[in-house]
Ligand SMILES: Cc1cc2nc3c(=O)[nH]c(=O)nc-3n(C[C@H](O)[C@H](O)[C@H](O)COP(=O)(O)OP(=O)(O)OC[C@H]3O[C@@H](n4cnc5c(N)ncnc54)[C@H](O)[C@@H]3O)c2cc1C
């Protein structure tokens with residue numbers, strides 16, 4: 166990707182090779198060069214950062230290859246929505262289906278830290294039921310792991326990055342307390358949400374957040390500037406860029422940034438992977454590794470597997486089941502706006518400071534299964550106006566008038582569960598990108614369950630806004646997040662990886678990111694992405710030195726979190 | 730540029746009431762970090778030469794933008810076109826494109842030509858020669874996918890053309906500091922911090938309604 170003509174032309178030159186005591190703007194001094202390392206991780210996002218940290222800490226030789234830059238928050242980030250669209254994966258994805266997805270800034274990060282560099286920081290555990298949708302609701306599938314398997318890793322991640330949250334969290338299996346105190350004060354937008362909930366007897370809490378409420382590790386607490394989706398300049402918000410990756414470098418990891426992995430390499434038999442091929446600045450390089458972990462997110466992970474097809478794996482690597490790229494799931498992301506007589510000014514404060522999961526679990530009286538989370542969700546002018554125009558068809562005089570009342574709106578976002586459907590897929594298109602690789606096609610259509618869930622959630626959100634003293638104003642359809650495409654399972658015939666994120670087909674190839682999700686849950690997913698990564702790291706560490714990766718026994722007992 | 734100058738020649742918005750006529754977000758510029766300052770300042774400076782649009786295309790884009798954001802201030806509209814021009818000229822990805830829709834540079838270029846064809850069919854003139862009402866009618870038709878049928882629409886899907894134009898134009902327009910001032914948006918905020926974020930509280934530097942404008946925001950205004 167070139168940055169030519171991009172408004173925020175970087176005025177610091179990014180280095181592309183980083184390891185302890187070394188930073189280079191060329192590939193001539195790589196730490197391992199032609200040598201085979203223990204682990205090569207593709208993508209330094211939410212999952213990749215945790216893996217890099219845990220594995221290098223355990224003494225494994227680790228190289229992380231990241232397509233985007235190693236951002237410098239002070240000189241690369243800015244308090245500006247338009248310029249900061251460059252934090253996203255802007256490469257063109259082809260979209261199809263009845264509800265073609267917005268990609269880019271809406272769900273895909275690029276650069277060290279990945280999605281969390283511009284995420285909102287709302288940090289939930291999944292509920293026990295999320296792992297057992299088949300058993301409980303007779304739809305979708307159960308995960309091969311349970312809440313109990315992830316529980317120690319949720320706690321570990323929360324502790325490691327000092328998640329802030331309420332003293333008592335009313336829903337799910339975990340009721341707090343969180344390592345850091347809840348945020349105080351909360352924004353006006355979150356206050357009116359809680360006011361409306363109170364009137365209706367709906368429980369709400371201050372949001373659990375991957376954002377500091379007190380100093381930690383040389384980083385300050387949040388200053389409420391509200392630009393979380395543009396990159397946090399004070400470093401109050403978590404991302405691997407400022408936490409796990411620098412620490413991994415301290416433990417000996419090497420990070421190669423601005424380097425796009427274009428192929429995973431296999432040996433002649435095709436039974437094992439041997440490393441990866443990547444492109445930096447137009448030139449192709451190789452990194453050999455005993456174990457390769459793909460953590461490139463829901464679109465690029467399946468795409469890389471499909472693009473790495475060999476005569477022995479004609480349908481793509483790890484795809485003997487045909488499941489690579491299938492069953493992708495966004496969340497519903499409908500924004501419900503209410504207008505108030507008083508000024509709300511929802512540009513102020515961390516965007517989400519209050520939430521409710523009162524409608525999270527299945528209640529068949531509602532006419533659909535599963536449920537959703539409400540996030541009181543602030544906004545900014547570009548995001549509000551653009552989605553009004555592009556998603557709700559409001560423009561011209563009407564848009565102008567609405568936007569003049571910008572300060573009088575409050576907003577609730579409906580983060581709803583989307584069931585996995587076989588027709589929602591990542592496939593390869595006919596068109597090629599700058600590397601000569603087929604562009605991905607992202608196909609998505611809602612099902613009937615989602616349409617009912619959305620109708621229910623929108624009605625409820627409007628009731629909350631009304632109870633708070635507002636007038637329901639408009640609903641902007643949207644989606645958020647993306648999950649699935651390489652789902653985990655015990656049966657190699659209908660899943661891509663096992664319960665430890667090891668591919669069924671190739672024992673030394675792992676996939677560990679949001680793509681392994683079996684179901685979407687009805688809340689923001691990244692704590693689960695990171696907990697799965699920490700669990701995978703534990704498994705790899707326990708197996709290290711056992712002479713390479715053997716296929717996992719499905720019945721193998723769970724491993725426990727590293728004592729810390 | 731002073732906010733008040735801007736409003737006085739805002740012909741398209743003459744009946745629109747502004748809550749914060751006295752607020753100018755640029756007064757706070759000294760408080761911004763240098764990277765942000767540089768980015769926003771460039772929106773106010775003389776614009777460099779275009780890279781993508783021809784003169785005629787830029788003229789058309791200007792007319793379209795005025796409809797879409799309901800604003801007639803030339804400096805702001807020029808900046809909006811400049812932003813779009815740079816994006817189309819840059820090769821930055823499109824994030825997403827519907828399968829079967831041409832790349833955005835083709836979509837926009839061919840789309841602008843198609844506007845003339847459809848205008849001839851409806852009114853016997855080029856789009857640029859139409860009066861505002863007629864132009865509006867064509868654009869509103871595009872949005873619904875209901876502009877008169879011409880063969881070009883099979884290559885340039887009209888709804889996709891409209892969505893591309895409106896989302897880029899609107900994003901750029903609401904990135905202009907004059908518009909931030911008008912809507913009372915506090916703008917960039919670093920290294921300065923917010924302390925007063927609760928209902929009814931404002932920092933001393935935030936936009937305030939004048940006495941005359943109090944009570945605005947209700948539906949009866
Ligand atoms: C605007 C926004 C708001 C969000 N808000 C929240 C929130 O409040 N709470 C929450 O829980 N979640 C939120 N999310 C979602 C969250 O960002 C994702 O769930 C999370 O980032 C997924 O982690 P991942 O490791 O799977 O992928 P990512 O974090 O996306 O990391 C993938 C990395 O791989 C790199 N990569 C891809 N392909 C290649 C390749 N071929 N070679 C080398 N590198 C490659 C990418 O550049 C990227 O850095 C938000 C996301 C967005 C975009």
Ligand code: SF4
Nearest residue numbers: 387388390391393397
């Ligand atoms: S609101 Fe807080 S966490 Fe978000 S960008 Fe601002 S300082 Fe960072």
